[in-house]
Amino acid sequence: MSILTVSGSPHVHGHQNVKSIMYGVVVAMIPAIFVSVYFFGLDAARVIFISVAACLFFEWIIQKYLLKGPLTINDGSALVTGVLLAFNVPSNLPAWMIVAGALVSIGIAKMSFGGLGKNPFNPALIGRVFLLISFPVQMTSWPVPKALFAPGVTDAITGPTTLGILKEGISAGKTVQELMGSAGFPGYMNDLVGAQGGSLGEISAIALLLGAAYMFFRRIITWHIPAAYIGSAFVFSGILWLVNPAIYIDPVMHMLAGGMILGVFYMATDMVSSPMSPRGQLVFGVGAGLLTILIRVWGAYPEGVSFAILIMNAFTPLINKAFKPRRFGEALPVKKG
Amino acid sequence: MKTFKLGGVHPEENKLSAGAAIEILPLPEKVFIPVSQSLGAPSKLIVEKGAVVKTGQLIAKGEAFISANVHSSVSGKVSRIEEVTDTSGYRRTAVVIDVEGDEWDEQIDCSKEVKAEITHSREEIVRKISEMGVVGLGGATFPSHVKLMVPEGKKAENLLINGVECEPYLTSDHRLMLERSREMLIGIQILMKGLDVKKAYIGIEKNKPDAIDHLEKLVAEYPGIEVVPLKVKYPQGGEKQLIKAITGREVPSGKLPIEVGCVVNNVGTALAVYEAVQKNKPLVERVVTVTGKSLEKPSNLLVRIGTPVSKLIEFAGGLPADTGKVINGGPMMGKALTSLEVPVVKGTSGLLIMPEKESRRMPVVNCIRCARCISVCPMGLEPVLLAQLSENQMFETAEKERILDCIECGSCHFTCPAGRPLLDYLRLGKNKVGIIIRNRGKK
Numbered sequence: 001m002s003i004l005t006v007s008g009s010p011h012v013h014g015h016q017n018v019k020s021i022m023y024g025v026v027v028a029m030i031p032a033i034f035v036s037v038y039f040f041g042l043d044a045a046r047v048i049f050i051s052v053a054a055c056l057f058f059e060w061i062i063q064k065y066l067l068k069g070p071l072t073i074n075d076g077s078a079l080v081t082g083v084l085l086a087f088n089v090p091s092n093l094p095a096w097m098i099v100a101g102a103l104v105s106i107g108i109a110k111m112s113f114g115g116l117g118k119n120p121f122n123p124a125l126i127g128r129v130f131l132l133i134s135f136p137v138q139m140t141s142w143p144v145p146k147a148l149f150a151p152g153v154t155d156a157i158t159g160p161t162t163l164g165i166l167k168e169g170i171s172a173g174k175t176v177q178e179l180m181g182s183a184g185f186p187g188y189m190n191d192l193v194g195a196q197g198g199s200l201g202e203i204s205a206i207a208l209l210l211g212a213a214y215m216f217f218r219r220i221i222t223w224h225i226p227a228a229y230i231g232s233a234f235v236f237s238g239i240l241w242l243v244n245p246a247i248y249i250d251p252v253m254h255m256l257a258g259g260m261i262l263g264v265f266y267m268a269t270d271m272v273s274s275p276m277s278p279r280g281q282l283v284f285g286v287g288a289g290l291l292t293i294l295i296r297v298w299g300a301y302p303e304g305v306s307f308a309i310l311i312m313n314a315f316t317p318l319i320n321k322a323f324k325p326r327r328f329g330e331a332l333p334v335k336k337g
Numbered sequence: 338m339k340t341f342k343l344g345g346v347h348p349e350e351n352k353l354s355a356g357a358a359i360e361i362l363p364l365p366e367k368v369f370i371p372v373s374q375s376l377g378a379p380s381k382l383i384v385e386k387g388a389v390v391k392t393g394q395l396i397a398k399g400e401a402f403i404s405a406n407v408h409s410s411v412s413g414k415v416s417r418i419e420e421v422t423d424t425s426g427y428r429r430t431a432v433v434i435d436v437e438g439d440e441w442d443e444q445i446d447c448s449k450e451v452k453a454e455i456t457h458s459r460e461e462i463v464r465k466i467s468e469m470g471v472v473g474l475g476g477a478t479f480p481s482h483v484k485l486m487v488p489e490g491k492k493a494e495n496l497l498i499n500g501v502e503c504e505p506y507l508t509s510d511h512r513l514m515l516e517r518s519r520e521m522l523i524g525i526q527i528l529m530k531g532l533d534v535k536k537a538y539i540g541i542e543k544n545k546p547d548a549i550d551h552l553e554k555l556v557a558e559y560p561g562i563e564v565v566p567l568k569v570k571y572p573q574g575g576e577k578q579l580i581k582a583i584t585g586r587e588v589p590s591g592k593l594p595i596e597v598g599c600v601v602n603n604v605g606t607a608l609a610v611y612e613a614v615q616k617n618k619p620l621v622e623r624v625v626t627v628t629g630k631s632l633e634k635p636s637n638l639l640v641r642i643g644t645p646v647s648k649l650i651e652f653a654g655g656l657p658a659d660t661g662k663v664i665n666g667g668p669m670m671g672k673a674l675t676s677l678e679v680p681v682v683k684g685t686s687g688l689l690i691m692p693e694k695e696s697r698r699m700p701v702v703n704c705i706r707c708a709r710c711i712s713v714c715p716m717g718l719e720p721v722l723l724a725q726l727s728e729n730q731m732f733e734t735a736e737k738e739r740i741l742d743c744i745e746c747g748s749c750h751f752t753c754p755a756g757r758p759l760l761d762y763l764r765l766g767k768n769k770v771g772i773i774i775r776n777r778g779k780k
């Protein structure tokens with residue numbers, strides 16, 4: 001020993017670092033990746049590969065030539081964005097559109113704000129919404145998988161998602177019961193395992209929940225946002241359904257269909273763009289839940305998860321200011337003797 | 338099982354020396370006794386170069402209300418009065434004594450006999466504790482007699498004894514609870530009498546089941562004292578966290594424990610109180626844990642104040658070749674030493690020798706706003722925000738966001754996945770806010 005290292009306390013560190021968190025999220029998405037490949041075949045693998053490669057490439061080139069900072073592509077965050085973006089598009093999306101989406105996600109939504117940690121909005125969602133607005137036709141024609149145990153896509157058939165069928169039907173004057181009983185409607189069970197039309201990653205509630213459980217177990221996410229999100233969406237849609245079950249979808253279907261589970265556990269919980277205090281996270285979750293149902297029921301699109309989360313992302317700085325953590329010694333009346 | 342609610346972390350415990358009985362470190366040839374070793378005003382030196390002193394003789398007098406006497410820890414001759422670097426890295430005046438024999442002051446009862454009967458009055462207890470230079474041995478070194486003087490209008494109801502030792506690696510309090518239990522319990526009774534309280538609770542984390550068992554058996558003989566097993570969680574040894582864990586009360590921001598009727602003392606302090614009051618023995622020695630993964634013989638040593646830390650390390654098998662850092666205290670709150678010639682002082686609870694490969698901090702990357710620092714902060718603060726405010730010199734806002742509530746436990750930095758040096762910024766901010774507040778007072 002020659003010279004002693006001197007630094008301020010603490011002198012030990014916990015086990016989590018940015019990489020372990022990001023790769024933890026990737027691991028959590030593996031079941032949903034498998035399900036998407038099972039139902040959509042190699043098309044799904046193609047989309048994921050292109051999206052991930054493009055995200056990594058844009059992160060690398062922007063960091064190296066524009067920001068001139070230390071390389072960040074192996075911190076895992078661009079990988080997460082890549083997979084999430086792929087999860088949010090149909091499996092037959094043309095390659096160049098995927099690349100465009102990746103450019104918007106990484107280039108505009110993330111790197112232009114200064115890279116990981118500085119982005120106010122979830123990058124993958126910005127990419128998805130950009131694609132949805134720019135290419136509405138391609139982004140809403142979904143290859144429909146055959147039923148369970150018959151893997152592969154029904155040849156060249158595209159159709160609407162569960163929510164799409166319902167939304168269109170309801171506005172055409174049909175009742176929810178008629179629509180759900182009609183031929184070709186996926187139903188609860190298929191929605192649960194993934195045999196429904198939709199974006200790559202959103203089709204199987206079970207695979208997504210499995211990954212979410214893993215993230216809880218690894219303490220990558222906390223319960224606050226998901227519980228508040230699902231709770232408020234469930235209650236709000238439940239009230240509507242009780243008022244008139246003919247024109248409002250029941251709350252369980254709301255949970256299983258569309259991007260609800262994917263959004264709640266994988267995108268609303270994005271730590272960078274969601275509030276920091278537990279109270280703030282609850283407010284964020286409740287807001288996102290209400291907005292999702294509001295948009296699904298009365299908005300122009302059958303799906304509302306992406307917009308709802310992005311709107312709440314915009315409120316995050318405000319929520320952070322308004323909802324502070326409970327300070328020690330505050331709010332508890334001092335009880336004496 | 339009880340614990341505090343808000344925040345907290347679970348660092349690896351690494352209590353390597355938990356099984357090592359307390360050993361007496363042989364006297365060094367020289368001791369370096371800093372004149373100021375406790376919180377509060379500096380003490381006034383009362384010996385000169387050349388003076389011959391006995392063990393336990395007063396060498397510096399604490400004259401202010403918050404200050405403490407300092408005694409010679411050895412017998413011998415004062416060879417120099419000089420500046421030495423203390424464990425915090427500051428230069429301080431110290432008395433250098435060349436050790437000759439070990440002759441104790443006649444007033445001191447050096448026998449091994451345990452004196453259980455408490456004959457002193459409240460006033461005498463407070464006076465003795467002050468005279469014998471007893472300070473908090475948990476690390477804060479607050480003069481103990483001051484804690485016994487309950488301010489006008491306040492009433493102490495509970496005495497809490499801190500046997501938590503939540504810092505990883507450290508085991509000196511654990512050993513004291515096992516080996517000096519009766520004396521410690523009498524010390525607690527003395528403190529109870531001094532405070533005029535009927536109840537005392539000894540908080541011990543359940544990773545020390547032997548100490549819990551042992552004391553639970555003994556306390557039956559000491560009315561009013563109760564052992565409270567606590568769930569393991571850092572920083573439970575923090576005063577406010579311990580009060581919360583045991584009584585459920587929260588000390589308000591900027592207030593002292595007496596606000597909620599509590600006084601907290603460390604187990605080592607209770608033993609020092611016993612020795613001061615029953616044995617007339619000043620605080621001249623303490624138990625220090627010397628530990629580390631590469632160290633040959635992690636130990637708990639009874640050491641005279643003023644002994645250079647190099648002597649302790651030598652006794653524990655010498656400095657390992659892969660040493661990167663030597664820490665005064667535990668890994669969460671301890672200070673890294675710049676030199677091994679600094680002396681042990683009243684506040685030295687342990688020496689931790691860290692191997693080179695564990696001595697470096699992890700690389701710092703962008704904050705990912707994960708809020709982990711917030712969820713682990715035991716004071717309910719937003720370390721990420723406070724660090725930002727300090728970095729941007731927005732000290733007034735930092736004050737409003739309660740930066741002064743920070744107890745510097747390090748949980749935030751420990752947890753931050755981005756490796757951000759949050760506590761470094763917080764210390765800077767606290768410092769600046771303190772200066773601003775003092776200047777405000779002057780105007």
Ligand code: SF4
Nearest residue numbers: 714743744746747749
């Ligand atoms: S060091 Fe301060 S801010 Fe950080 S966790 Fe501890 S009390 Fe909170």
Ligand code: SF4
Nearest residue numbers: 704705707708710753
């Ligand atoms: S723990 Fe670190 S990365 Fe997470 S919010 Fe706090 S400072 Fe940022």
